[in-house]
Amino acid sequence: MTSAGETPVHVGVFGLLGSGNLGNDGSLEAVLGYLRAEHPEAVVDALCGGPEAVATRYRIPATRLHWYRGEYRTASRAGAIAGKGLGKLVDAFRTAAWVRRHDVVIVPGMGVLEATLPLRPWGFPYSLFLLCASGRLLGTRVALVGVGAAAIADRPTRALVRWSARLAKYRSYRDAQSRDAMRAMGVDTTRDEVYPDLAFALPVPPSGPSGQVCVGVMDFHGGNDDRARADEIHRRYLEGTTRFVRALAEEGRPVRLLTGDDCDTTVVAAILDAVDSPLVTAAETSSLADLMKETAAADTVVATRYHNLICALKTGTPTLALSYAAKSDALMAQMGLATYCHPAREIDHDRLLGQFRSLEKHSAELRQTLAERNRAAAQQLTHQFTALTTALFPATYQAHPYQETP
Incomplete structure (x- = not known):
């Protein structure tokens, strides 16, 4: 004080x-x-x-x-x-x-x-x-x-x-x-x-599995060096994601579409229009807390945006990354799920479905792995905030470390 x-x-x-x-x-x-x-x-x-x-x-x-x-x-x-x-x-x-x-x-x-x-x-x-x-x-x-x-x-x-x-x-x-x-x-x-991403310091909402699959989408056009191919990359990403969602719906699986930015709503609308199934719905989210509620209630998550992945991993839900950058691969490896990465630029429908089947088959052990990795992330972020206090607030530094909200 x-x-x-x-x-x-x-x-x-x-x-x-x-x-x-x-x-x-x-x-x-x-x-x-x-x-x-x-x-x-x-x-x-x-x-x-x-x-x-x-x-x-x-x-x-x-x-x-x-x-x-x-x-x-x-x-x-x-x-x-x-x-x-x-x-x-x-x-x-x-x-x-x-x-x-x-x-x-x-x-x-x-x-x-x-x-x-x-x-x-x-x-x-x-x-x-x-x-x-x-x-x-x-x-x-x-x-x-x-x-x-x-x-x-x-x-x-x-x-x-x-x-x-x-x-x-x-x-x-x-x-x-x-x-x-x-x-x-x-x-x-x-x-x-x-240190782990700061979002790992956020509290996890209580929830239980609902049987649904969350699919996080993105208005993806490639990176800064892909401007000449942006439209082609977007088309291929949208077609691959839509085909995957359609396959799940045809199997009778409820699918919940997630976004991470306002611009992603156009992709959601395109998928809903193309699949046209009551099993496919879109979540209305305005915060990472909302996203975590959705991913915590899911049996599995397949997502593109980096912080969609974080929300799913933070809640301990088995997750497959449609990876658009090396940071996604690094995050999945950090959380023990390196096997479950698929390139967002080149979605291979059969391979993606195979990875998804494997994800579901190993769900129990993956949840245990994620629980262990999340405990480690919480401890590391405690050190992050203590180091930040030492560096930026030397006059007010207190010896007790920052305690993450459970």
Whole structure:
């Protein structure tokens, strides 16, 4: 607690939060849980993509990340292009002014150091660089906590990501390959640690198996280097996923479609229209807690989005990954399910069904494996939050470690 007369520590959270991506918001929720448990005296606010949603859901003040409201719309007219250009200049001053008001800024999880999905350097990489550069110039401690990273081919994006990481006060990663990628891009990772994804710190809702299969879908068009083949990749992914869902429905299996971002609803609609079976339904989810309720109630899960996989694994449900990036393969290996990965870009219907049959056949032993791995993840995240307190709150550090919510 803050003593009388002391100024409370001001903590900012930063990122594409409140913008419809449930995984990003789940990482924020985990960090807010840590702050409220270990640093209840902290004054917390956000600079984020969806300030209205963040302020309403998490009860903290929030400011819009970009001055130009059309930042994520394609600019084709001269006025829109000029607005975006001016916005980049204004954002440099806005970001610095926001950073100046804080003692600590935390970037909670997310794949902020990767380009596994389409990404332009002047988008979020530029915003992250402004944050980290402002922190270094103004003496505000910036922490990249449990983030994802990957090797980036595009030179401007790679440069912005590399300098953002170098300028941060604290870095930790959600898997070893993320740390390796940053080292390969020229960042000194000697003191950087690897911990499980922050979403593993969230509580698991009580539930019991319902007999259904959850299929998590994604508006998938490939990665940053696949722009020329984006439409083809999307078509093949949608056809493969639809065929798999149809096969389950024809066997009389109830299927529950899950999303992880607002844009995924178009894929859900396409599958429902193509399969046209009362056994196939769509879940309405607005948080990782909602997703966990769905996956906890499932017998098995087949999913694409990274945080759909985390929700299923966290609840101990046998899971098969339609993997679109190396981070998914790493996560499945970490949780003891490396055998159950299938490439999202090249779905082979017969092989996918074979993997699914094997997943169901070994369900009991896989649930035991997941229980053991989840206990280990909880212990590691306890160390993560204790290390974060030591690095960012030295004056208020208390010897007792952060305790994960059961």
